[in-house]
Amino acid sequence: MKNKLAVSTNTYHGFSLEQALKGIAEAGYKYVELTAVKDYTEHVNWQMTEKQIEEIQKKLKDYDLQAIALSGHCNIMTDQGTELFLKNIELAARIGCQHIVTATGEVHGDKDEIEDESILIDRLKRLIAKCQDHEITLVLETHGNNYATGSILYELVKKIDSKYLGINYDTANVIFYGNIRPEEDMPKCIDKIYYIHLKDKLGQEKEWNFPAIGKGYIDFAKIFNLLKGQNYQGPISVEIEFTEDGPGCLSEVDQAVKDSYRYIVNNLI
Numbered sequence: 001m002k003n004k005l006a007v008s009t010n011t012y013h014g015f016s017l018e019q020a021l022k023g024i025a026e027a028g029y030k031y032v033e034l035t036a037v038k039d040y041t042e043h044v045n046w047q048m049t050e051k052q053i054e055e056i057q058k059k060l061k062d063y064d065l066q067a068i069a070l071s072g073h074c075n076i077m078t079d080q081g082t083e084l085f086l087k088n089i090e091l092a093a094r095i096g097c098q099h100i101v102t103a104t105g106e107v108h109g110d111k112d113e114i115e116d117e118s119i120l121i122d123r124l125k126r127l128i129a130k131c132q133d134h135e136i137t138l139v140l141e142t143h144g145n146n147y148a149t150g151s152i153l154y155e156l157v158k159k160i161d162s163k164y165l166g167i168n169y170d171t172a173n174v175i176f177y178g179n180i181r182p183e184e185d186m187p188k189c190i191d192k193i194y195y196i197h198l199k200d201k202l203g204q205e206k207e208w209n210f211p212a213i214g215k216g217y218i219d220f221a222k223i224f225n226l227l228k229g230q231n232y233q234g235p236i237s238v239e240i241e242f243t244e245d246g247p248g249c250l251s252e253v254d255q256a257v258k259d260s261y262r263y264i265v266n267n268l269i
Contacts, residue, residue, distance in 0.1 A: 110144025
């Protein structure tokens with residue numbers, strides 16, 4: 001497989017963008033997913049000046065990294081969230097990202113019930129129009145109460161049927177939110193998967209425990225065989241979210257990023 005292998009800087013939640021880029025580059029990766037999640041992991045944001053964007057692009061170049069995606073999670077079921085996400089699309093374009101990631105509801109937990117899906121579809125069409133203007137693909141993450149699995153999200157994406165809209169398949173979220181194994185769920189939506197958050201899982205279904213790739217119980221060999229069989233060519237972005245207590249220090253994050261890279265390169269691709 002020759003997919004672009006990235007790391008989400010959300011893995012470095014609580015640490016600086018500089019620390020994230022350094023650790024990701026030293027581990028061997030060539031691509032990165034920048035995080036612009038307001039009030040959580042905000043390594044970049046839409047209010048940055050052109051000079052600040054130029055400084056980020058210089059840092060990327062110095063570390064021999066390319067930003068291929070922006071994690072711009074907003075609650076797009078609200079007017080405020082939709083407006084913020086429109087600005088995040090513009091930010092992604094300014095940085096030069098090809099993909100932008102969000103879920104449909106709250107950034108964390110997302111227990112709200114979407115009673116009228118037509119409202120969501122109308123909002124998504126507006127966002128997709130902006131993405132089309134910038135040649136950016138919007139990928140909806142398997143996340144939360146309403147679209148926890150690939151098979152459910154697949155039905156939503158099919159209703160809109162745009163080449164600028166696809167699924168960001170998070171391999172651990174489908175367990176945490178949807179109580180289904182990814183190797184069982186992924187075949188039901190594979191042709192609409194345009195982006196992957198490669199995330200491992202330990203502990204019980206609802207336990208916040210997402211270790212380095214290869215340290216949990218997800219059957220990545222089976223997943224990668226499926227992807228190879230379907231000739232999946234989209235990006236694969238590693239995301240490590242540790243436990244509720246978070247990592248103990250920066251070196252623990254760096255080591256998890258390195259361990260993940262070695263596991264993927266030696267065992268999966």
